[in-house]
Amino acid sequence: MGVPRVYCSCDVCEEARAEGKNRRFRSLAQLTDDSFGTMLIDCGPDWRSGMEAFGLRDVDTLLITHAHFDHIGGLPEYADLCRWLGRRGKAYAKQEVIEEILVRFPWLRNQIDFLPIGDKLTFGVWETICWRVNHGKNGYAYAFRFTHAASGRSFAYCSDAIALQGEELEPLRDLDVLILGTSFYEEPFAFETRSVYDVKEGLQLIERLRPGRTIFTHMSHDIDLTRDYGLPPGTAFARTGMSITL
Template sequence: MGVPRVYCACPVCEEARSGGTNRRYRSLVRLEDEGTGTLLIDCGPDWRRGMEAAGLRQLDAVLITHAHFDHIAGLPEYADMCRWLGRRGTAYAMPDTIEEILVRFPWLSRQIAFVPIGGEPAFGGWKAFCWKVNHGKNGHAYAYRFDHALTGRSFAYCSDAIALSDEELEPLRGLDVLILGTSFYEEPYAFESRSVYDVREALALLERLKPGRTLFTHMSHDIDVGRDYGLPAGTAFARTGQTITV
């Protein structure tokens, strides 16, 4: 839902409403290097505001993790940008995700070429691996792992997942950077009703995965980024507009 939430007057939402550090857009990653150009992972409803804040007027491609509103609602505005620039956009996704997007927005294919992911596509020097992950009560999503052919560096983006099996966890091992979704510090609801790890569960997971660095994203208004949660070294909450180097 982003932060602040329209209906909420909790301290985190009020601090965010005043322009504070808790103001958060829906989860999105911008990958920028000489080989990839401007590549986004997901295109949610805050896409336009994010593009404006970053000073971007165009982009080269989008990768979609799954077809939920908070990850695809910016696609119509992306398509409109492509129309006015006189160019065709590109969006990569798994075939079932593309099918779901085009059921909702069939006209998007006039401006955006939807490319099914097969094998391990390359984006500049990065080789990408996409795999299905459990999204709890919300079905499934996909995660992305990127390995750089020259530097040997690696990172993964897994924004919407919970209760991952050993097989689903395997691509998250041996990473330099892990970006992982966590909605609450300790989610108080029945496990079977949930769809994303909470922070305490994620910290236990990190003891197994041992990434070099971890950023938690997809956070609800339960998380106050100004508070000291005693996170271990190399682990932090993502900030809106934050830039990191892999």
């Protein structure tokens, strides 16, 4: 839901209003590389605010992880951008995700080309794979792994997942950077009602996967960025506008 939540007066939401360390949009990653331009992973309802805040006027490509509103709510505004710029947008997603998006927003096909993802994609000098991950009570989502064709450096974006097992985990091994969704520090609700790792579970997962660096995203107002949680070296919470380089 982003932070602050309109209805909430908890310490984290009040700090977000007053100082802004905890102010955060719905999860989205901007990827920029000379070989493919500017790409966004997901396009949630804070898309316009994020574009304005960081001086972006256009993007070349979108990747969509799944069709939940917090990941696609900005698509109508992206379509409006394409209309006014006189060009067609380009969004990649799995076929069933495209179908779900177009059930909700059928007019988007007037401005955006939705391109179904097969086994592999290539964006410039990056080879990309996309695979289904367990999203708990909320069904499933997809994650993306990018590998540089020359250097072999790699990163993965897995924002909405929980209790991954077997083949779901394999693309998350041998990463330079893992971006992982963790909504709570320690989520108190029954497991069968949950849909995203909490931080404690995320730390256990990276003990197994041992990526070079981990960034936790998709955080609720349970996470207070003014606190020191004692995260291990190479592990950090995402911050609005945070930039990293591979």
